[in-house]
Amino acid sequence: MEPCPSDLQACTVRPDTPLVIVDVDEVLARFMHGFGTFIGRHGFELRVDRFALFQNIYRPGETEHLDLIAGRALFDDFFRDGADDLLPAEGAADALADLSARADVVILTNAPEHGRQSRIRWLKTHGFDYPLVINSGPKGPSAAHLSERTASPSVFIDDLLPQLNSVADSAPWVSRFQMVADERLRPLAPSDPERHARIDLWPDLKAAIERKLFP
Numbered sequence: 001m002e003p004c005p006s007d008l009q010a011c012t013v014r015p016d017t018p019l020v021i022v023d024v025d026e027v028l029a030r031f032m033h034g035f036g037t038f039i040g041r042h043g044f045e046l047r048v049d050r051f052a053l054f055q056n057i058y059r060p061g062e063t064e065h066l067d068l069i070a071g072r073a074l075f076d077d078f079f080r081d082g083a084d085d086l087l088p089a090e091g092a093a094d095a096l097a098d099l100s101a102r103a104d105v106v107i108l109t110n111a112p113e114h115g116r117q118s119r120i121r122w123l124k125t126h127g128f129d130y131p132l133v134i135n136s137g138p139k140g141p142s143a144a145h146l147s148e149r150t151a152s153p154s155v156f157i158d159d160l161l162p163q164l165n166s167v168a169d170s171a172p173w174v175s176r177f178q179m180v181a182d183e184r185l186r187p188l189a190p191s192d193p194e195r196h197a198r199i200d201l202w203p204d205l206k207a208a209i210e211r212k213l214f215p
């Protein structure tokens with residue numbers, strides 16, 4: 001599916017300013033932790049034993065994961081109602097605040113459209129008051145669209161290897177960083193560090209981004 005074109009148009013990207021394009025879940029927000037808390041309140045448990053989502057939801061005591069339709073329903077509910085359970089990734093707000101003094105920041109998330117208002121409130125509450133683009137599907141075309149508006153360097157940060165590959169394919173001039181906020185997911189997340197730098201701590205990631213944006 002195409003990204004929301006009105007979101008892309010509404011973003012301010014200055015033509016002479018470096019650009020940071022950043023994901024939310026597992027980059028700015030501790031998604032797995034929050035989703036686990038949320039489904040726990042609904043009587044389920046999250047077992048982080050593989051890099052997956054719906055296959056990690058169980059009824060307590062059972063060995064077969066919840067069926068995917070029921071898992072999907074919990075996921076949809078979380079995006080609408082779960083903001084209070086979602087905590088920010090450590091150091092993310094400070095790092096983006098520093099970067100935004102010299103760069104434009106755009107948040108590019110694949111949240112479902114019904115979670116838009118909840119997500120906007122969550123971002124503002126936690127110090128991420130930057131333009132938001134709700135995307136659907138691969139992020140490469142949106143990253144290309146945004147980064148083509150500036151003559152300065154751009155970076156893209158995401159936890160998911162397919163999204164990093166998508167940006168490498170559609171916008172190879174954009175520097176890519178993989179960041180996984182959840183300590184349990186870090187050893188499970190597929191990576192390709194030869195192709196996309198992998199840095200899981202925001203202070204280190206910020207320093208690496210600065211080297212790309214302000215050489």
Ligand SMILES: [Mg+2]
Pocket residue numbers: 023024025026027158159160
């Ligand atoms: Mg993510």
